[in-house]
Amino acid sequence: MLLPILLLAAAGFTVLTTEFVIVGLLPGIARDLAVSVPQAGLLVTLFAFTVACFGPFLTAWCARFERKRLFVGILLLFAACNALAAIAPNIYVMGLARLLPALGLPVFWSLASETAVDIVGPAYAGRAISKISFGVVCATVFGIPVGTLVGDALGWRAAFALLAVLALAKALLLHLYLPRTPRHNQATSLRGQFGILRSRLLQGHVLLSVLVFSGMFTVYTYLADILERLAGFDGARVGWYLMGFGAVGLIGNSLGGRAVDRHPLLASAGFCALMLVGLIALVPSIHSTYGLIGALAIWGATQAALFLVSHVRLIKAAPQAPAFAASLNIAGGNLGIGLGAIIGGRVIDSVGLAGLGYAAAVLIGAAVLLALGLMRMRGPTATS
Template sequence: MLSIVILAIAAFVIVSTEFLIVGLLPAMAVDLGVSVPLAGQLVTLFAFTVMLFGPPLTLLLSHLNRKALFVAIMGVFALANALAALAPNLWVLGVARFIPALLLPVFWGTASETATRLVAPAQAGTAVARVYLGITAALLFGIPIGTLAAGTIGWRGAFWGFALLSLLTAVLLAVCMPAQAKPQRMRIGQQIRILRDGAFQWHVALSVVVFTAMFTAYTYLAETLQKLAGVAPAHVGWWLMAFGAVGLLGNALAGKMMDRSPLRATVFFTALLGLGMAGAALVPGTLHWLVVALAAWGIAYTALFPVNQVRVMQAAPQAQAFAGTMNVSAANAGIGLGAVVGGLAIRHLGLPSLGFAAAGIAAVAVAMALAMVRRQAKKQ
């Protein structure tokens, strides 16, 4: 369906904008006269803004016309990227990163809900997975292309490029996306009532643990490839691109499995994730086994983005947009925790321990999910 394709394009631009800065940090730090670690705090600023402000803003905006909301969000991303391109110092750049971070979780919550409403209930998982193809495309093309562009047109030119992409996407949404029925306005009290639901709390907690497992190892994947697998620094980007390409299979599998049971899909893909991360730590010097381990890891990593989103949304059908945003906040909490846990593991146990530490967290998530499956079965 055209609307879902357009939402996937918007997702590509949004995720590329979020992670583009990772490849630009060295050049930005030099240009703005700050250290790389200080410039790196812009990544933290974005993640924690998403985590803290996403749920309340979704509560306030979820009643708005979806098409108008999506066009406005992409317009804000265009302006924010332009401001980043013009930023004279780190403070202005911080503002340019803070503003779009406010709206990113609003997009994910409402876009996921909109995708489920555009198709039959039995195809809801597949629809969300197709929107989440934007994430895979961003990891595969957007971030590497942006980083390469920075080497030719500078980091400011890269932000100008994404400002233009954001504007074009806003126009595409305005012209090609059919009008959507205005959602029924729910009182804030009605929506936040889901936070008192014990089952929903478990679903959000599971997302935190799953994303912590994912990013304990993924945050340092480039370092792992260089130091343990002996991949030349010039080739790391190609390995990461291949990791994202394999994820296309994970996205397709996720769509089919989510339509049956997103909770059981969480068990399967989290177990596969743990095996892949532990396998990569066991055989970093054996090329063919390393490729197998990374393939399993990449499939599970990409699949778990939409799987977690659909699982949490289905746990609160009466307030899906808010529930979806709660999952995005949980994911960002996990991303931050994963980076911290991974850093501690490297510092105290060494880089070879990283895959095992991440796999251990994945095992905790699998145990949680299996307990939830059993509880769900008893209720039925």
């Protein structure tokens, strides 16, 4: 049953590239739509906060539907919205083209993860989801840089047109080859799914995701600026470093998939502790080629691992409603992305780019302490 999981990974590549590709296209969008770059940047905030606000509720409601039809429908929605973005005449239409797929992303990611677990069994949840997460990593390694290159060569509209074609093609592949999976009986009960929110342990898991993603994106949002202004790299060299940063994430994705199956919270604490090393070493090693590569490699690998670990951690924390739990992680993660960008901006304004790594390290350090605290809530034999 490897093919269905690979197809879901390929679809995830398109879904996540749609969310993040806009970062490299903002200058061109701003020029063509006659707005400032900060105004165009609100399209990023719109997407992230829409996911955070509506993701859990939409996932709980959509869990009642048959998975194959739902996934095909979401990919068709992404195809239509990317096509709309490609022809958007103004920022308002572009905003609509970003809002609608933001509603579909958490539903797809949460239920695709649940479907993968259904296929392989809960004992191998981490490894199955790591295969789907491979599409996420590839979106970072290849999707975003390639989208930016297409935008530079043919214009930003061509990048969205290409994504529309890819989404349509993957909708067809899912229609042809994805098997039908049974719906979970408890998924039809909205009350049953929202009931898990009463758990203090689950609330702690969601807060942990917010802290982890806030820490990561406090500095990752401005990594290109750090490499240009502090390291003195030109645009081409920055691009190669960013691609390398994503490439080491393939290693982290594999390690995270194995570690989270053994002990989710310990994996969270361990990868966060390793990330601290990379974040703290970033600025001091900025003018040392090998030192900088080492710091970025540690950071990139642990960041990719934590994407996966956080996702599986929530699923295992609420096995009675795994898709809804996954949507809570996605909501918390996107809230963290938005908060991290805001925090990073404030740090730049107050102490400069050199302070970003240390500010992020404070948040990640708090995540380590919270993960250890959640382990004590469950006792020494905790596995989630």
